[in-house]
């Protein structure tokens with residue numbers, strides 16, 4: 001064998017070994033630096049103190065507010081026409097026997113008698129709950145049996161075998177976001193379901209001549225942080241009040257800074273484990289709020305896309321494509337179609 005060939009054959013194994021080691025090293029470095037750049041998306045950015053601005057109503061008496069019926073007396077043409085069908089207004093409504101969830105309860109021999117006690121229905125197209133008014137003012141009992149809707153409008157009962165009433169749960173875990181003006185001490189609500197007050201706050205009579213007195217009025221030009229406080233007061237399903245320990249805000253009034261008393265677990269956005277990742281509904285809410293509240297990126301709020309009284313997000317289709325869109329769309333520009341997604345919530349038990 002030629003001498004030079006023998007030399008090559010002798011060193012070849014160690015060259016190969018070195019090569020393999022080098023490739024492995026590259027992979028390891030690459031892995032850690034990509035981890036670091038993922039974390040840097042959040043961690044590297046300057047964070048604001050969300051509690052720094054404004055005031056709140058923690059510890060103060062509940063404001064006496066004007067009820068929706070009165071508002072609609074003057075606003076029946078702009079808002080009155082759509083309010084009846086607005087999902088905020090309807091989150092709790094009378095339990096009509098023709099509602100699919102009620103029909104299912106009445107149809108099932110195990111719950112037929114129980115159904116006679118149900119007065120109110122809460123929820124939407126994925127899940128609904130049965131309620132009855134409690135004797136105590138501003139309280140309701142919630143039933144253990146639930147209605148779920150997999151697809152279409154046929155209701156499927158869950159836990160129908162041992163239907164019973166719970167007189168604590170609704171007040172301590174649900175009332176703050178599904179009823180209006182909850183007293184932090186007694187957890188009594190003023191009105192079942194959501195009234196104008198939930199978003200427009202303690203609206204003064206004088207707003208008719210000076211609309212800047214009214215939260216969310218066009219002239220007032222509320223800051224993105226103020227808007228985020230209003231919508232976030234119910235749409236953040238990962239927070240708790242520091243003063244009450246309850247999973248909903250304490251005496252929040254539109255115009256307040258929610259984040260003085262409401263502690264939010266923003267880390268839910270950073271889950272990488274597939275089973276813990278937020279669904280697109282919660283993710284797009286939490287991501288948008290974190291941008292505004294924590295990073296001071298005020299380019300976009302809920303109202304950039306949602307028109308609350310027209311119940312539409314149609315205007316969102318005109319926006320420039322960004323990474324944010326990938327909560328619901330695959331990465332493409334222009335956007336075509338959208339991802340199918342399901343929504344579950346530990347907070348809301350569905």
Ligand code: HEC
Pocket residue numbers: 122123124125126127128129169170173174175176177178233234235236237238247248281282343347348349350
């Ligand atoms: C922090 C506020 C908050 C609390 C507390 C809360 N909810 Fe909700 N709930 C919401 C919001 C916001 C939605 C709408 C979410 C969406 O559509 O993505 C909702 C939706 C629902 C729905 C409708 C789901 C559907 O799409 O059909 C049901 C049912 C529900 N909640 C039940 C409950 C129950 C029961 C409790 C108490 C155990 C509760 N919620 C506590 C904010 C809250």
Ligand code: HEC
Pocket residue numbers: 068071072075078079083088194195196197198199200216217303306307308309310
């Ligand atoms: C879930 C939050 C929410 C509730 C509840 C709510 N509003 Fe509004 N309202 C808004 C927002 C947000 C705007 C600003 C316009 C927009 O972007 O949708 C608005 C705008 C308005 C306007 C201005 C007219 C217009 O269409 O631009 C009037 C008047 C109004 N609301 C009255 C009411 C009345 C009366 C009620 C109760 C019957 C009510 N709102 C309940 C969020 C709410």
Ligand code: HEC
Pocket residue numbers: 066067068070071072073074075196197200203207208209211214215216217218219
């Ligand atoms: C006595 C009649 C009256 C009552 C009651 C009333 N409003 Fe108004 N409101 C007006 C008038 C007049 C304006 C100014 C003209 C306009 O924008 O419609 C106005 C303006 C507004 C605006 C700002 C509209 C804009 O241009 O962005 C909002 C929001 C609003 N009202 C909400 C409410 C809510 C919520 C209630 C109940 C708590 C209420 N109003 C009760 C008469 C009334």
Ligand code: HEC
Pocket residue numbers: 086087088090091092122123124125176177178179194198199230231232233234235302303306308311312
């Ligand atoms: C007081 C609590 C509360 C506040 C404040 C609130 N929401 Fe909601 N919102 C809810 C609940 C509860 C539901 C689910 C109602 C249901 O279907 O049972 C809901 C549903 C929705 C929906 C889905 C239904 C639809 O009409 O498309 C949108 C979008 C929405 N809210 C946007 C907003 C925006 C934007 C704001 C701020 C201006 C806001 N919400 C303020 C409690 C609230």
Ligand code: HEC
Pocket residue numbers: 231232235281284285286288289300301302303304305306312313316319343
């Ligand atoms: C870039 C646009 C955009 C922004 C910003 C945005 N949304 Fe949405 N949101 C949508 C679209 C689009 C949908 C899906 C279609 C629909 O339900 O209207 C949606 C759906 C929802 C739903 C129903 C989710 C479900 O399926 O249960 C709620 C509730 C909601 N948004 C609340 C909010 C709130 C609160 C904010 C602000 C923190 C917000 N959104 C910010 C575009 C947006």
Ligand code: HEC
Pocket residue numbers: 280281284313314316317318319320321322324325326327328329335336337338
């Ligand atoms: C919360 C989920 C959600 C987010 C976030 C969202 N979209 Fe959508 N988008 C939808 C849904 C649902 C539809 C279908 C219903 C509709 O057309 O409104 C849709 C439809 C669209 C359409 C029409 C597509 C077609 O095939 O006709 C466009 C364009 C669009 N979105 C653009 C965007 C852009 C741009 C962004 C980011 C700035 C965005 N979307 C963010 C849920 C979302």
